[in-house]
Amino acid sequence: MTRADWIAVDWGTSHLRAWAISASGAVLDKAASADGMGGLSQAEFEPALLRLINPWLNDQPTPVIACGMVGAKQGWVEAPYRTVPCKPGEAAPIMPATRDSRIKLHILPGVSQDSPADVMRGEETQTAGVIHENPHFDGILCLPGTHTKWIHISAEEIVSFRTAMTGELFALLSQHSVLRHSVGGQEFDRETFDVAVAETLSRPERLAQSLFTIRAEGLLHGQSNAAAKGRLSGLLIGAELAAARPYWLGQQVLIGGAPALVALYARALETQGVHCLTRDAETLTLAGLRLAHAKLTEAP
Template sequence: MTRPDWIAVDWGTSNLRAWAMAADGTVLDRAASGDGMGGLSREGFEPALLRLIQPWLGDTAVTVLACGMVGARQGWAEAPYAAVPCAPLSGAPVRAPAADPRLAVWLLPGLRQDRPADVMRGEETQIAGFLATDPDFDGVLCLPGSHSKWVRISAGEVVSFQTVMTGELFAAISRHTVLRHTVGAEGWDDAAFADAVADTLSRPETLAARLFTLRGAGLLHGDAPESARARLSGLLIGAELAATRPYWLGQRIALIGATGLSRHYRAALAAQGVSADRADADAMTLAGLGAARTRHEEIAR
């Protein structure tokens, strides 16, 4: 394989992903592992990266540009947050210490909002990638995931944002509560999802009570596990939409996320008469890392 001009890295809590990049932005190769930030000590980051990208390295130093939780306080090195309102790549990258002379590792900072208190790491890079492809966008970006982000964009800047723990709640409830006996690990029911979204969007205060009805419906009426899965997701997303109504009502909306999850958010918004565009999360991450490399001259040298 041709040696990469630089290496793009998305390093989250659970996973590590890397792309070998040519100078023109072509992806030469890609690799991934389960060596997420959450399972590593500070001394473990460099060995984890070397295990993944060793085949791409030559005799000279290569620039590695990383976003995500690798720059958190518990990460390889802390990359301080930039305060909004600001452009998504406003913060200065931080050089991570590396013993191997072949590595020149730079960590991108996240964004912070003081009131109400909120932070993001990794999503700012996807936002930058989206704005690189649509620089005139003015509206709201929704980035669904473990911690969904709703981000107000104007004049190329992140004005404000709100985080909702919908994905993490879904995982915790479906795996670690009594509903683990009811909610299927796969499958889907579009009608059950739509009904559940409408339920908690109109009455979010009923969420906790509605959750246990999934258990009752499975025991008493034989509701299928895939229906319970869709209904649980709908209840949580409906409550999320109720909480974030000021962000999406009457706004131009675009989703940045995985295909399946984005489809559910798109359907929930469409039921409220809101049309949402969709951008691929991986593509936006790579575009954002490329934009960061161009923006910060000290990385490119």
């Protein structure tokens, strides 16, 4: 049976992910569940965590370092935000009491921005991982997902950031709007995606009208589901890139996230002459959580 020296946790709105880590920082095992913050009451957080990590525990308290929505107002316990500009990974975590003496929980705080108002939880840990691995990075970190983050990094600090609800809009439109009849299936037309990105990058004010053409093209001209899906994704990402232009234009850009989504954002940006570095989300998250563990265990 695997026995962890410490446990890394990324607790999002819809999923819980955990890794058993050795003293050297190697991943010994990993596990995931659908016990995201959004489906749990406060009393259910500890049992949900224990169900996932119980095989890795022993009689001695095992440090658990967690980032993400576990520290939200609706989470296990609220971890206060730090305001930008700030160095991610520098703040001390909060340590809520646990019923099970085999775990010693540390929850990392999020980051906030007063104007324009914005918040993040979990992405600051990925940002800390980027900076730790490349202290001289000066540019933009793009973290696409349900709520995509555009983060300006300079002098090892988060200077500013903006959030786009592109992933959530795609889910809502493709599952709960009239467009659900057009975008079914797994196929995805990349050429249609490219055209749609260019369309809303140049005329983002036409987004609402352009979206309905997806339905009309299917009814009148037999547009395939693959083309419809590519067009929906391209229109939304193009509009996001238009709004985020001050972040990526003329900047060094690193995109981190799920490989398929990273590839789409990189493809869209490359049409604008932006060559992007890419990383997967798990690597960035673990780098940030390892940094947090190292700070907790370093000699005073």
